[in-house]
Amino acid sequence: MAERNMSMRDALRIALHEEMERDDTVFVMGEEVAYWHGTHKVTREFINEYGESRVKDTPISEMAIAGAAVGAAMAGLRPVAEIMTINFAFLAFDAIINHAAKIRYMFDGQFKVPMVVRSATGWGMQATASHSQTPEPIFAHFPGVYVGCPSNARDAKGMLKAAIRDDNPVLFTEVIALYPKPSPVPDDPDFIIPIGKSDLKREGDHVTLVAYGRGVEWALQAADQLEKDGVRAEVVDMRWLRPLDMSLVFESFKKTNRCVVVEESLPHFSFGSEIAAQIQEQMFDYMDAPIKRVSALDVPLPFAHDIELMALPNAQKVVDAVKEIL
């Protein structure tokens, strides 16, 4: 089937639109998703097509948004709740972690919670320390809620559709810096990327770069640079932090024996920590070097843009980390 080049913003919009067309129980809710068309314009024109019953502006209360979504999902609808940025999702922690993630288990399957919380993540836009975080690994800590984060437009479409169709709660984070970036996206309205499936983004045999979200972009740029020095890096896009699909990482590591984890988020108790721990537990006899992590610096993000960029990972930091362990 045909593919079209489009931004991640459009791919998400089309995915949402197709799912609302396909299933009447799917609806969107959140701050300014209706008449202002969403802060990130993913729900542009939805209000005109589906009306207020399926496109709901909410009060400025993340706890109310997520809590109402849990109730709607338990009652048989498929809410897609937008939380403007994931920094505000801390206010919805109770609804997401104590309710959405636990209900199916605690009610012994009598209730399902087929909800999606969409939220923008990422930093580097001078949004200051409290609005510039990437805490998706924190949410991935808890069993009962899936956590995904696409690295490009194509994956965004397939992953969001899988999230909406699944009967379990999903936290779906979207990197703000990736919204405008285009890639070829299948037109197929049933194009699905299954939950918990990682993806090989580039083949190589000297080092495995493991990333998700924006980290994939840095890993691919680093791989380009490394190739000029004769180093062929393999890039694995994890896509989902929960369930965490380590199969490609292990397969790749058996070949390369070296790994650098790239993450936009903080290093302490992080995505990188988890990947490194699993590799050393399962792949010890294949290790030829320590596992390196390229993360943001362990600081509240500075406002001044030049210092902000110093605190963030980038392709050069990935290249440097690879060279340290070669």
Added chain:
Amino acid sequence: MAREILMPQLGADMTEGTLLNWLKQPGDQVQPGDIIAEVESDKATIEVPVESGGTILELKGQPGDALTVGSVIGTIGEAGESAPAPAKAAPVEAAQPAPAAEKQTNGAATAEAEAVDAPPAPPTPEPVAEANGDYPDGIKASPIARRIAAERGIDLRQVRGSGPAGRIVKSDIEGYVAPPAPKSAPAPQATPAPAIAGQTWGTLPQGPDVEIIDVTRLRSRIATRMIQSKQQVPHFYVTSAMDTQALLALRVELNNELPDDQKITVNDLIIKAAGLTLVDFPNLNTHFYGDKLVRYKRINIGIAVALPNGGLMNVVAKDVDKTSIGVIARRNKEMIGRAREGKVKPEDLEGSTFTVSNLGAYDVEHFLAIINPPEAAILAVGTAKKIPVVLADGTLGVGNQMKVTISVDHRVSDGAEGAQYMQKFKALIENPMRLLI
């Protein structure tokens, strides 16, 4: 509650010791610090103290057994208590080959000296790197490098590491070419064949005209070290002759005032001079580690001591630049005494940064010493002799002259620095009052 007695590490590079005899028996009461055994290490006979007091319940090992550092050599507890079941071995023991097994492996670093009665085995080539106790088996290697080496039977000590900070990585193992196997002819079963790097000279002579002597651990260790030094360290030598009249006169003057047990030897003064000179030449107080030079802030002078039963040992005069000649002399006398009696303490032997070898007592003109790696230099001191000299007024008189040669590792230093060192050293010997300041 019974406690294990572990074989202590009685020297920085000690991995095992041969049990000479137990000084305590099961049932004996001991206090912390009591000596329970004497063991022979590569370097010396060492007393093994016990860390905690109580009643000795059990002692493991017979004289002649090799005791691995960290292994359980006995148990201690309350009188009447029984020793715990052997299954409760210390973890460190499980991680290391048992002494008996070790004798038959070619792998452990100590096998060099242990192979005396081992079955015929190909001679072990010289290790490419010094063992470092921080790493498993003393070798820095990645897990996959270890696994592949084990699968292919490659001795990691023979592989050069190309990874960060010398780590042996997978490509080093894959690219490793084993040295050619020796051309058959294993030595006869009874032949002492210490696995020091060196040559075998065909069949061992036998019969009534020869006496066959086992190579001691100390001899074996000296042999390995000296081969290493002569093969790997590019030596250069600078010899200087110096007037010792003032030095000898000063010594007489000092000793007039001192009781017998505090008398100062010529060697003590030379060691002081060698150390003071090093203050101005830190590059010679440096050890060579491949891609790194380790420059020592303390000046510790190793003193080569000939042992009555053959062999030699370096005892170490610590901080000679900061220590008065009287204290140096007293400590040297004690350490040298202990070395000659075979009762040297581990701390007597540790920390040498530069060595002095003095054969002055044997009426030698001069000689060249072999550097004790990883040190950068060694000083060889000949005999002070009466010689005809031209005096300041142009007439002929009797002088007293000593020739001293410094051997220097050319990887660390160059001829000019060696010569400058000797110049400064000579000035101190000829104006020895400065040794007292």
